[in-house]
Amino acid sequence: MQSYAKKVSMSVVKRLPKYYRYLNDLSERGFEKISSKELADLMGLTASQIRQDLNSFGAYGQQGYGYKVEDLKNAIVKILGIDRPYNCVIIGAGNLGRAISHYEGFKNQGIRIKAMFDIDSQKVGKSRDGIPILHMDQLEEFLAGNNISIAILCVPRTIGQGTANRICKAGVKAIMNFVPLDLDVPEGVMVENVNITDSLFTLTYLLNE
Amino acid sequence: MQSYAKKVSMSVVKRLPKYYRYLNDLSERGFEKISSKELADLMGLTASQIRQDLNSFGAYGQQGYGYKVEDLKNAIVKILGIDRPYNCVIIGAGNLGRAISHYEGFKNQGIRIKAMFDIDSQKVGKSRDGIPILHMDQLEEFLAGNNISIAILCVPRTIGQGTANRICKAGVKAIMNFVPLDLDVPEGVMVENVNITDSLFTLTYLLNE
DNA sequence: TAGATTGTTAATCGATTAACAATC
DNA sequence: TAGATTGTTAATCGATTAACAATC
Numbered sequence: 001m002q003s004y005a006k007k008v009s010m011s012v013v014k015r016l017p018k019y020y021r022y023l024n025d026l027s028e029r030g031f032e033k034i035s036s037k038e039l040a041d042l043m044g045l046t047a048s049q050i051r052q053d054l055n056s057f058g059a060y061g062q063q064g065y066g067y068k069v070e071d072l073k074n075a076i077v078k079i080l081g082i083d084r085p086y087n088c089v090i091i092g093a094g095n096l097g098r099a100i101s102h103y104e105g106f107k108n109q110g111i112r113i114k115a116m117f118d119i120d121s122q123k124v125g126k127s128r129d130g131i132p133i134l135h136m137d138q139l140e141e142f143l144a145g146n147n148i149s150i151a152i153l154c155v156p157r158t159i160g161q162g163t164a165n166r167i168c169k170a171g172v173k174a175i176m177n178f179v180p181l182d183l184d185v186p187e188g189v190m191v192e193n194v195n196i197t198d199s200l201f202t203l204t205y206l207l208n209e
Numbered sequence: 210m211q212s213y214a215k216k217v218s219m220s221v222v223k224r225l226p227k228y229y230r231y232l233n234d235l236s237e238r239g240f241e242k243i244s245s246k247e248l249a250d251l252m253g254l255t256a257s258q259i260r261q262d263l264n265s266f267g268a269y270g271q272q273g274y275g276y277k278v279e280d281l282k283n284a285i286v287k288i289l290g291i292d293r294p295y296n297c298v299i300i301g302a303g304n305l306g307r308a309i310s311h312y313e314g315f316k317n318q319g320i321r322i323k324a325m326f327d328i329d330s331q332k333v334g335k336s337r338d339g340i341p342i343l344h345m346d347q348l349e350e351f352l353a354g355n356n357i358s359i360a361i362l363c364v365p366r367t368i369g370q371g372t373a374n375r376i377c378k379a380g381v382k383a384i385m386n387f388v389p390l391d392l393d394v395p396e397g398v399m400v401e402n403v404n405i406t407d408s409l410f411t412l413t414y415l416l417n418e
Numbered sequence: 419t420a421g422a423t424t425g426t427t428a429a430t431c432g433a434t435t436a437a438c439a440a441t442c
Numbered sequence: 443t444a445g446a447t448t449g450t451t452a453a454t455c456g457a458t459t460a461a462c463a464a465t466c
Contacts, residue, residue: 009456009457011456011457011458012457046458046459046460047459048458048459048460048461049457049458049459052457052458052459062465062466063464063465063466064465064466065466
């Protein structure tokens with residue numbers, strides 16, 4: 001739990017994972033220092049913006065020198081909260097749910113998929129890559145008993161909102177929503193939408209410009 | 210091909226698919242008219258913003274009355290360019306590629322998945338839901354010969370940029386990128402990123418606020 | 419010390435909201 | 443006509459960029 005004086009804007013927050021990606025990469029490639037100018041060129045931002053962004057959280061650089069890659073990376077890791085693990089569940093063991101359950105990007109990042117849920121008796125009781133598939137009836141019990149902090153929602157559109165209601169009622173505070181639907185959730189519950197159709201239609205728009 | 214006098218801002222463009230979703234839903238539910246105020250309440254925007262957004266493209270309402278749902282829906286459909294079909298390919302027939310190949314959100318929307326590509330000899334030559342899985346060696350030939358306008362990229366990170374290069378060289382002008390990597394593409398090629406890891410880390414940030 | 423680059427304040431730019439005349 | 447709601451201009455708010463003093 002961290003708390004910052006200034007309210008950090010969503011624009012900045014949305015850029016944080018990108019900072020993390022680039023700094024992680026620089027660190028892996030053995031870079032020791034980087035200036036805001038160099039990082040800006042790399043990321044397609046301006047040096048000014050990078051300094052403003054970072055200073056929403058604190059002063060991580062050294063005047064006349066720049067930023068130590070490793071230190072800045074670690075700072076971002078802490079800011080993002082990925083210095084600790086998160087217990088997650090995937091709801092809906094269809095193709096998408098299964099794809100996410102072994103998504104390469106999560107590896108070694110503290111995202112722990114504890115279970116998947118479905119109603120299909122063909123799937124329930126089985127296991128995929130060591131992740132058990134449980135029946136939807138067991139959802140509330142599992143969420144309560146396993147310290148689950150993130151629910152990844154991959155159910156059909158028709159039961160999207162209903163399932164979200166169950167998740168929220170069970171006290172889960174974060175939903176990654178793959179259902180092409182804007183969820184209505186109580187105050188304090190975070191929803192991050194990944195809407196593949198919306199993204200595709202943005203693309204068709206841009207194609208016709 | 211449409212062309213507008215004023216340059217429409219990305220903020221507006223990103224909201225268009227959402228307008229489409231809501232208007233489609235209203236239309237299906239038999240609503241005939243809607244005011245900017247009513248739509249705003251529904252979508253969590255302001256009436257003013259909706260009127261500004263729509264007026265980037267033209268005047269679709271009637272003073273004193275509001276907007277005819279069907280007409281406005283059709284206008285948005287045209288603006289998004291989804292009044293015509295798009296030939297697409299999915300590159301990478303892993304779990305994610307396969308999930309997207311029968312994603313429910315695309316049904317009846319003119320998104321035609323013409324082929325999937327992979328290097329795995331276990332997969333190549335087979336078919337999934339009528340979509341053939343071809344070898345990566347055939348990519349350029351297929352893109353050129355089948356009027357493909359959108360490539361959906363679901364390959365491993367390591368070959369993401371290389372594959373994007375091949376796509377661009379073949380003349381494809383739109384890439385939906387699921388690879389957790391910022392692609393470097395020539396001027397005029399549209400990239401829409403769906404970065405699941407970035408979204409998840411945004412969520413972990415918000416959880417720790 | 420001189421040069422470089424940060425942290426931060428001020429200026430600009432763009433997006434959202436408010437207001438209201440036009441008009442259905 | 444009177445009431446309602448648009449289209450559009452003006453005002454505000456927020457985010458990005460520029461500038462520069464602080465300082466390593």
